[in-house]
Amino acid sequence: MQRAMRLLECVAGHEHGAPAKQLAREAGLALPTTYHLLRTLVHEGYLRRDSGLFFLGEAAERLSSRGAQEKRRSTIVDALDQWRDVIGVPVYYAIYRDGEIEIMCVSDTPGNPAVEEWADFRETGHAHAIGQCLLSQLDEDTRRAHLDRYPVQSITPYTVRDDRAFLQRLDRTARMQPVIERQEYALGTVCAAIPITLGTTVATMAISLPGHQADRLLPAARQLQSEIGRLLGSLALSISI
Structure with a gap:
């Protein structure tokens, strides 16, 4: 849960999206772990992926309402x-x-x-x-x-x-x-x-x-x-x- 939170916070800091490698570096996570968590967060709607970049998804945006x-x-x-x-x-x-x-x-x-x-x-x-x-x-x-x-x-x-x-x-x-x-x-x-x-x-x-x-x-x-x-x-x- 803590690692997923770190990734969400990192993505939130990039208005124009960020690639997995950059997010892994900023969150201090191994790249395989990052890919696994990103896939899960995309599946759950907390993130969305577009052209290799990750953005906050609808579920995360609803949380901020x-x-x-x-x-x-x-x-x-x-x-x-x-x-x-x-x-x-x-x-x-x-x-x-x-x-x-x-x-x-x-x-x-x-x-x-x-x-x-x-x-x-x-x-x-x-x-x-x-x-x-x-x-x-x-x-x-x-x-x-x-x-x-x-x-x-x-x-x-x-x-x-x-x-x-x-x-x-x-x-x-x-x-x-x-x-x-x-x-x-x-x-x-x-x-x-x-x-x-x-x-x-x-x-x-x-x-x-x-x-x-x-x-x-x-x-x-x-x-x-x-x-x-x-x-x-x-x-x-x-x-x-």
């Missing part, structure tokens, strides 16, 4: 609501797009409220688990460009102090492991974020808890990671396109 966008958003919201109830924590979904951290949706309850955005989430990605998780999935140049726009600043006494220390911390972040943050964005709050990479889409699902429930954070994050893994296939199109 307003009604389809609302349906995809509803799919993600329903998943967040389910995880909120099963795990008993607020759940967040965010992506990194066009150089910005975007909180797409949040699911919480009066008994388990989400963290209040008291400092702009876009400008303080170094301080919260969501931003740290998204930035950890980027290449070094993109990270540095982000920090040039939004330099590290002290949000609480626990916030990382400078760009160098923050970048070193990101380099030590284990791939596909939960990113944990304790009171770096909001005093009295601990958070964890799960990295999600589908094609070129960089995303995360995250949770937060009051500081006095910090011992629940890692088990809850592991539970969320398991739930995401179980439903990722059905959520892939909603997240990636």
Whole structure:
């Protein structure tokens, strides 16, 4: 599914179409694998082939329509609501797009409220688990460009102090492991974020808890990671396109 998503995203970046060899190179896929996936996507209507070039097909174009966008958003919201109830924590979904951290949706309850955005989430990605998780999935140049726009600043006494220390911390972040943050964005709050990479889409699902429930954070994050893994296939199109 991830490889098919990468191909769709590559094709979407070529208004006038692209040949299989170019798409394989851009998606980082072996040519035989690329041909197999392209044939499948053409058969399903997500791509069309014309004179050796591949274009988005009617099925992919329908996915980008307003009604389809609302349906995809509803799919993600329903998943967040389910995880909120099963795990008993607020759940967040965010992506990194066009150089910005975007909180797409949040699911919480009066008994388990989400963290209040008291400092702009876009400008303080170094301080919260969501931003740290998204930035950890980027290449070094993109990270540095982000920090040039939004330099590290002290949000609480626990916030990382400078760009160098923050970048070193990101380099030590284990791939596909939960990113944990304790009171770096909001005093009295601990958070964890799960990295999600589908094609070129960089995303995360995250949770937060009051500081006095910090011992629940890692088990809850592991539970969320398991739930995401179980439903990722059905959520892939909603997240990636």
